[in-house]
Structure formats: structure tokens, C-alpha cells
Amino acid sequence: xxxxxxxxxxxxxxxxxxxxxxxxxxxxxxxxxxxxxxxxxxxxxxxxxxxxxxxxxxxxxxxxxxxxxxxxxxxxxxxxxxxxxxxxxxxxxxxxxxxxxxxxxxxxxxxxxxxxxxxxxxxxxxxxxxxxxxxxxxxxxxxxxxxxxxxxxxxxxxxxxxxxxxxxxxxxxxxxxxxxxxxxxxxxxxxxxxxxxxxxxxxxxxxxxxxxxxxxxxxxxxxxxxxxxxxxxxxxxxxxxxxxxxxxxxxxxxxxxxxxxxxxxxxxxxxxxxxxxxxxxxxxxxxxxxxxxxxxxxxxxxxx
Numbered sequence: 537x538x539x540x541x542x543x544x545x546x547x548x549x550x551x552x553x554x555x556x557x558x559x560x561x562x563x564x565x566x567x568x569x570x571x572x573x574x575x576x577x578x579x580x581x582x583x584x585x586x587x588x589x590x591x592x593x594x595x596x597x598x599x600x601x602x603x604x605x606x607x608x609x610x611x612x613x614x615x616x617x618x619x620x621x622x623x624x625x626x627x628x629x630x631x632x633x634x635x636x637x638x639x640x641x642x643x644x645x646x647x648x649x650x651x652x653x654x655x656x657x658x659x660x661x662x663x664x665x666x667x668x669x670x671x672x673x674x675x676x677x678x679x680x681x682x683x684x685x686x687x688x689x690x691x692x693x694x695x696x697x698x699x700x701x702x703x704x705x706x707x708x709x710x711x712x713x714x715x716x717x718x719x720x721x722x723x724x725x726x727x728x729x730x731x732x733x734x735x736x737x738x739x740x741x742x743x744x745x746x747x748x749x750x751x752x753x754x755x756x757x758x759x760x761x762x763x764x765x766x767x768x769x770x771x772x773x774x775x776x777x778x779x780x781x782x783x784x785x786x787x788x789x790x791x792x793x794x795x796x797x798x799x800x801x802x803x804x805x806x807x808x809x810x811x812x813x814x815x816x817x818x819x820x821x822x823x824x825x826x827x828x829x830x831x832x833x834x835x836x837x838x839x840x
Contacts, residue, residue, distance in 0.1 A: 540564040542729050543554045543677035545688055554685060555642035558692040559584060561673045565632040566624045567592070572631065573623035577618050577805040584616040585647035587699065588635040589660065589667060595633070596625040602760060611660045615644070615781070617805040620656070636670050638692050646700060651770065653719070654703050655755025665698040714739055715753060719765075726766050726789050732758045770796070773829050774811040781808045 542562035566572040588611065599620040606612055606622070616715055624631045638647070660667060673682075673691055682688040683797040718735055734747035735758055750758045770788045773779065782793040785808075790796035800808050 541674055541678060543674065543681060545677065554689045555640045555697055556638055556693040557640045557643070557685060557689050558673065558682070558695075559637045559639050561636045561670065561677055562701065563591075563634050563671070565630055565676050567626065567630045568624070568626070570624060573621065576614060576618040576620040579616045581617055581805070582639065583644045584637055584639050585643050586612070586614040586615070586616065586635065586637045587647075587666070587670070587695075588612045588622070588633050589670065590631065591634055591662070592632040593630040594625065594628040595622055595631045596628075597622045597657065599756075600754060600760060604657060604755075607655060609659055610657050611666075613647065613656055613658060615648060615651065618806070619802045634667065634670050634674070634816060636673055636692075636695055638696065640689075640692075643692070643696060646696060648768070650700060650703055652765070653715075653754075655753075655761075657755040658703060660702065664702055666702050668696060669695045669698050678740075686743065722762050723769075723825065726762075726769055727787055728789060730762050730789075763799070766790070767800060770808065771804065774808055775797055784808070 537594075540562070542560065542564060544560040587778045590606050590608050590610050592608050594608075595612075597604055597606050597612055597620065599614075599618075605625075612622060614622070638671070638722075659726075669691075673695060676682050676691065682691060714819075718738060721735070721738055722730055732747065733743055735750075736743045739746050739749075743748065747758065750761070754761055766788045770784055773784045773787065774781070777784070781797070785791075785796035787791040790799075797808055800806075
């Protein structure tokens, strides 16, 4: 049984403006009957990204309104602040995890892009490079080797690049272009209802087969994926323009500004109007470089 090891690494990141810096890392095993639960809206407002890999046992993740099991060989890709909760479920004997969390502008940007492309839960081999580097971060933390922010930042950046390479490069397959095409299509039509049926037609698959394959490939439903892109676009527009919240809601496919405010707050823990007062960089924001047109009309979000 592994000894639980959890190391928090604190450096003057605000003064140094390092864009990737480890916040903590660890290797733990939690047993049935033990309270192990973390909520993404109860960990402060500072942007943070979390990679947590299941070595053995089983965990449970709720993200938004979706609930899914996290099995051995699967890693969670999570953002803080965000409406998610992961825990050791009551019917699981244990949950053994390896984790790394990072803060910094580049960590948030790239991790958000990985989440957008791959979903919140991804499969990963135990001998993959990100897993090896995570164990190495734990070892170096235990040995007291990461005593300065520069060596820690280099280690964190190496882990982040290995994760990006694993998810975006080594996994290329014939179907990769199909999902890239679906993503481009969604981004180009966020201001109007995008139905699952038209995405299935774009993929050349039946409705039910597409739904199964999309969830397997991305870790979420097509509806949740499109809504996630809409909210990320809304975050970018709120930060980069002074347009009224109602206009931004319409540009992102929400006809009802009140409903938009509700789902935005559920995702980010902030009201849309508060974003201009508290800076939270939008995940994958550079991929959503779209402008609000005066001709755009509010649309119905709930039909996709």
C-alpha cells in the first residue's frame, strides 16, 4: 500500500509572472468510508488546472450535470474555478490516484485547449510519459529538489508539454480530422442552434452511433461539448469587449439572457457581469477569436 504523499509548492509566482508553475502534486490511496471529495467551485477563484490519474480502484466525477466513473488508466483534466466535483464513491473499495496541479497563464490556456479537444476524462497508459513525469515530480518534491520557482516551473512545463504531446500528437488517427472538422463547424455556428443530427450527418454516421462514438472520443455528449464551446466564447467576449451581456448572450446562442447568466455562473462560479471585475482567463480562448456582429440576433441555446 503506498504511503499518501501530497506536496504543496508555493513560490512568489505573482512577482515573477511565470506562466507555468506547479501548485501541488501527490500519490494517494483513499479507502471506502473515508471522505474524499473536491469541488471546483470551493477551491478559491485563482485559476488552477488539475491532472489526476487513476492507478487503481475507482472514482466518480460530476462535471456540470454529467456523472461518470473514473477507472484505472483514466486521467481527469479539470479546471478551477469550474462546476465539477470528484470523490470516492460509496460503493468503491478504494481510489488510488496520482495528481499534478499547475497554475499560471500558459498552464490555463493550454490545459483548457486540451479539455476542449479531448474532454474531461482521457485514457492514458501507465507507462506513458506524462505518468512517468508525474511520479518524477512527486519524487523530486519529496527529496526537496524543487526549492526554487525556476526549476519547479521547468518541471511543470515539461509535464504540460508531455501531456499535450500525448493527447494531441501521439494519438493521431484517421478519425482525428473528422473530429477537427466537427469542432470547426461548431465554432463557426455557435450563434445558432446546432443539432446533434447535423453533426452526425457531418461525421457521416447515424445519430445513435455518432452519439456513442462522440462520447467515447471526447468524454462528453455532443450537447455538452457545444454548450462548453459557447460558454468559453462568452468568457472571451466578456473579457475582450464592452458589449452588453444580453448581446453577448445572443452572439453565443442564448436567446434568454437570464438563462445564460444561470449556466455561466454554474460553469465559472461568477456572474457574467462580474467577469470584467475579476480576471479569469478563458480556456482555449485563442481558438475562439470571433467578433460580435451588430446583425447577430439572439438564438435558442437549448435546441442543440
